[in-house]
Amino acid sequence: MVLKKTWVGLVSLAAIVAVGCASGASTVSEESLGLRKTNLYTEKAETAGEATTYSKAAAGSSKTFARAFENAPPMIPHDIEGMLPIKIGNNACTGCHMPEVAPSMKATPIPASHFASFRPTTAMGKDGRITKEGKGVDNTSDFKTVAHKLDKLSGARFNCSQCHAPQSTQAPLVGNTFTPDFSANGAKSSNLIDTINEGVQ
Ligand code: HEC
Ligand code: HEC
Missing domain, CATH: 1.10.10 (Arc Repressor Mutant, subunit A)
Incomplete structure (x- = not known):
């Protein structure tokens, strides 16, 4: 201070x-x-100033927010009191959001991107060059991302609150004039796994 x-x-x-x-x-x-x-x-x-406050609406009675931009991680619209911190043996979020339970909870199911690894299979070729997905790559920005499907939630997605945060109910300190361009359902749902290579030649 x-x-x-x-x-x-x-x-x-x-x-x-x-x-x-x-x-x-x-x-x-x-x-x-x-x-x-x-x-x-x-x-x-x-x-x-005002104390930062968050939605007190219980999960199941809150209203989802429009996404900030196409495939932005959605903000958490409901109260998360008692759900954090997420621990290895205790992740309340998965209890409602795993695809097999989400419809019965009326929760948005965790998307396919969270059940995949986007890390390329990397190895050293016989000539000493690094290969990714079996091919020598000189410039990694030319490299198309391959989604390796996993049969479980990716470890990299376990800590939900690393990317998903509750939205403060306080009026913004600084106005935002950014207007996102959304695809058909982009303001309400995500499709990263299908569009990850958009713009890559
Ligand atoms: C008791 C069930 C339950 C738990 C536990 C829960 N959620 Fe939710 N979540 C919901 C429901 C239901 C919705 C849909 C909005 C509503 O009805 O309140 C939702 C909405 C969301 C959304 C917005 C999705 C969208 O489409 O915009 C995010 C993000 C989210 N939850 C993340 C989390 C995270 C992270 C946790 C753990 C900290 C968590 N939730 C725990 C039930 C739950
Ligand atoms: C590394 C960051 C990251 C972590 C960790 C993460 N998410 Fe996400 N999440 C995203 C992003 C980015 C999107 C939107 C793009 C996409 O993947 O489709 C998303 C989308 C979602 C959606 C919206 C799905 C839809 O169809 O619109 C839900 C629900 C969700 N995540 C829940 C969770 C839960 C629950 C966890 C923890 C088990 C979690 N996420 C962990 C980044 C993350």
Whole structure:
């Protein structure tokens, strides 16, 4: 906290000095400099801002969010109280989201991409060159991703909260003017496993 304040102070000071030099008069107010809309000497509740809050709607009674962009990991719309941290022997998320149980829970099933490994089979050829999927590859950006289907959830997808997060109910601090281009169902569902090589020649 102390370090943070010092930095805010230094940055604002630099800005005031810079503006002061350029225009000959210091016309920029402290309140307009940063995300905090109060001057640097105020530390009361109005500086602290709103506490971040999350949906209290129980799983099954929340409304899903539109995806941020095509194949973005969807935000969690429901309360996750008591579900975290995910542990090796205790993953509540899979209890409702595994494809075999999801329809009966009315939950979105975990997609096919989470039951695959996208890591290429890598080996050293006889000539000492690295091969991926049996072929020598000079430039990995030319390499088409191969989805190796797994018969279980990929270990890389076990820790759901690494990629899926609840959405804060607080008004955004900074507006977002990005408008995503979605394919037909892209705002509501994902298809990464089918489109992973899009744009790769
Ligand atoms: C009790 C069952 C249950 C549990 C446990 C649960 N979910 Fe859900 N989840 C749902 C349901 C049902 C929905 C659909 C929205 C609704 O009806 O609330 C959903 C929606 C979602 C969505 C949005 C999907 C979309 O299509 O936009 C994500 C992401 C999600 N859950 C992730 C998680 C994660 C991560 C966990 C573990 C921390 C978890 N869920 C635990 C039942 C559950
Ligand atoms: C490494 C990041 C990552 C992890 C870990 C991860 N996901 Fe995802 N998830 C994604 C991304 C990215 C998408 C959207 C693209 C895709 O894969 O289809 C997605 C999509 C989803 C969807 C939407 C499916 C649909 O048809 O629209 C659900 C539900 C979901 N994940 C649940 C989970 C659950 C439950 C876990 C934990 C068991 C989990 N995910 C772990 C990144 C992740």
